[in-house]
């Protein structure tokens with residue numbers, strides 16, 4: 001079996017800013033601060049780490065206590081539901097190129113099991129993917145709610161995947177992500193990494209981190225699937 005763990009934002013979907021709006025609303029309500037897009041660079045980071053960095057930048061680190069954090073994230077999930085629903089209704093959720101063909105293709109292969117390795121909280125991942133109509137593909141995962149550290153949450157996701165399929169049946173683990181941090185932490189967690197330049201980073205920026213494969217997007221499912229089965233080698237699709 002091959003375990004295949006996906007990042008969400010910039011890899012499978014763009015939420016049209018819904019995630020950041022929900023985060024900002026919750027921050028304002030709990031900490032009375034206002035952020036805009038320029039305050040935060042969320043790419044590849046976990047939700048708890050993003051919160052920690054924002055509070056530090058407002059000199060509010062002392063208020064990052066467990067109870068307050070829990071309150072903030074409960075509100076965030078409630079607002080995320082609302083913002084994602086608005087984004088869905090207005091057609092602002094973008095499913096990234098190739099994803100709608102790649103997910104059914106790879107899930108119909110009996111030697112692949114699909115999961116998530118994402119900095120989103122588990123509930124946030126569920127809300128985003130449900131509203132995008134993709135949630136049903138993923139059977140296990142590691143999340144920002146498991147650990148603030150992306151290597152650790154990726155390891156947790158892999159362990160859950162191994163339990164899902166039977167540990168002795170696993171002969172490959174791939175992480176798919178769109179940022180240099182996805183590549184670095186995926187590799188640190190012991191996975192092979194496929195980087196897709198469908199988020200904010202280009203092919204060259206991702207190549208610097210030396211993933212096992214860099215693609216412009218997830219089109220050409222058959223070539224990507226056979227690359228993973230072979231575990232290495234060159235791929236002819238998605239030339240840049």
Ligand SMILES: [Mg+2]
Nearest residue numbers: 007009010178
């Ligand atoms: Mg991402």
